[in-house]
Amino acid sequence: MDAKAKVRIATTSLAGCFGCHMSFLDIDERLFDLVRLVDFDRSPLTDIKTVGDCDVGLIEGGLCNAENVHVLREFRAHCRILVALGACAINGGLPAQRNHLPLAGVLQEVYQTSPGMAGGMIPNDPELPLPLDKVHPLHEVVHVDYFIPGCPPSADAIWQVLTDLIAGREPVLAQRLIHFD
Amino acid sequence: MSSFKFDGREIPFVDGQTILQAVQAAGQDIPHLCYHPEFKPHGSCKLCSVRIGERMIASCTTPAAAGMNVESDTPDINDQRRTLLQMLFVEGNHFCPSCEKSGACRLQASAYELQMMSPHYDHFFPDRPVDASHEDFLLDTNRCILCSLCVRASRDVDGKNVFAFSGRGIHTHLIVNARSGRLGDTDFAAADKAAQVCPVGCILRKRVGFAVPIGQRPFDPPPQGE
Incomplete structure (x- = not known):
């Protein structure tokens, strides 16, 4: 396969823990098969900072701040197929556990009133992205084409979806590969 | 016949x-x-x-x-069932990775069976109470799906009437029949039928969470190659 015909893939972690990316790397020696079939665009694997036109975008993590939303919209604009990777991208996951608490109270607790935080202040550097009032999954902001559930999804599940997409097939996960935990 | x-x-x-x-x-x-x-x-x-x-x-x-x-x-009936499940998931707070019932939860198992890949709808992220007042049980209503099994078990089998529903429509919620509203102020006990019927992670026995390893829980898929 020549370089032009390679499938171009971008990946990112928004409000995630990089566990889904670690699980992605757990495809182990299949990575050698993968790099023959794909080129990586923006991804923690390449350290490219902006996303170009891609066939597939894999997004780990939900949306907890304004920068997450910005990156998600860039991915949606540039990726033909967008895949929500893992529990946090699909339902907000662990970061969304704060959703029943007022944001101001959370910031005060973390930076001012918790033990050892005497004299602390809530960060307000203009370079810091503003937190969202609630953490949201990806599909509440943009259209998502496919979902790979799991915390994290297994390497086999990620491999199944990627190879299906690369081959131009509708991705189907066997029932044993569908888990939410 | x-x-x-x-x-x-x-x-x-x-x-x-x-x-x-x-x-x-x-x-x-x-x-x-x-x-x-x-x-x-x-x-x-x-x-x-x-x-x-x-x-x-x-x-x-x-x-x-x-x-x-x-x-x-049939595909169309299973589509409707999946839609019902998706509505149940977004109405409550169902975060499987941190739930002790994961792997033994009928809501989760039904979602696997019906291949629910996403919640599809916008989440409500409701603010619901957790009641840890009982010595042996935790009541986490974030996960209640209003199946009424605990209500029926406590009323019809245990004769205790510990649980009930209050409110109407989308505001329907599980309550505890005690003046304080707390499970710890009832005679709810481990031997009660109501302590054993919750299909989700709402009524949880304390101090036994995550005892069964992943792979051996009731709804885990069988190991491959066996």
């Missing part, structure tokens, strides 16, 4: 059996959440809905009748 057709197969039944009971007696099943063989059917989750002619009906409350033609495992 009389019989009816279920997805093309003949299912025998005795008078008084519901469609779901007859189907289960014949070794088959229909997805369900609020049905439990030991209690009077409630017919609220609608997951067990089947089609007879043009009508969708709950198979847990509908008596079997001779000659009826029941459709259940």
Whole structure:
């Protein structure tokens, strides 16, 4: 396969823990098969900072701040197929556990009133992205084409979806590969 | 013995059996959440809905009748069941990775069975109480799906009436029948039937969480190659 015909893939972690990316790397020696079939665009694997036109975008993590939303919209604009990777991208996951608490109270607790935080202040550097009032999954902001559930999804599940997409097939996960935990 | 057709197969039944009971007696099943063989059917989750002619009906409350033609495992009916599950997931706070019931949860297992890949709808992220006042049990209403099994078990089997529903429509919620509203102020006990019927991670026994390893829990898939 020549370089032009390679499938171009971008990946990112928004409000995630990089566990889904670690699980992605757990495809182990299949990575050698993968790099023959794909080129990586923006991804923690390449350290490219902006996303170009891609066939597939894999997004780990939900949306907890304004920068997450910005990156998600860039991915949606540039990726033909967008895949929500893992529990946090699909339902907000662990970061969304704060959703029943007022944001101001959370910031005060973390930076001012918790033990050892005497004299602390809530960060307000203009370079810091503003937190969202609630953490949201990806599909509440943009259209998502496919979902790979799991915390994290297994390497086999990620491999199944990627190879299906690369081959131009509708991705189907066997029932044993569908888990939410 | 009389019989009816279920997805093309003949299912025998005795008078008084519901469609779901007859189907289960014949070794088959229909997805369900609020049905439990030991209690009077409630017919609220609608997951067990089947089609007879043009009508969708709950198979847990509908008596079997001779000659009826029941459709259940069809793509369009399973689409509707998946939609019901998605609505249940977004109405509550169902975060499987941090839930002790994961792997033993009927809501989760139903979602796997019906291949629910995403919640599809916008999440409500409701603010619901967690009651840890009881010595041996935790009540996390974030995960309650209003199946009423605990209400029925406590009222009809235990004779204690510990649980009830309050509110109407989308505001319906589980409450505890104590002046304080706290589980710790009732005579709820580990031996109660109501302590054993919760299909989700709402009524949880304390100090036994995550004891069963992943791979050995009731709804985990069997290991490959065995």
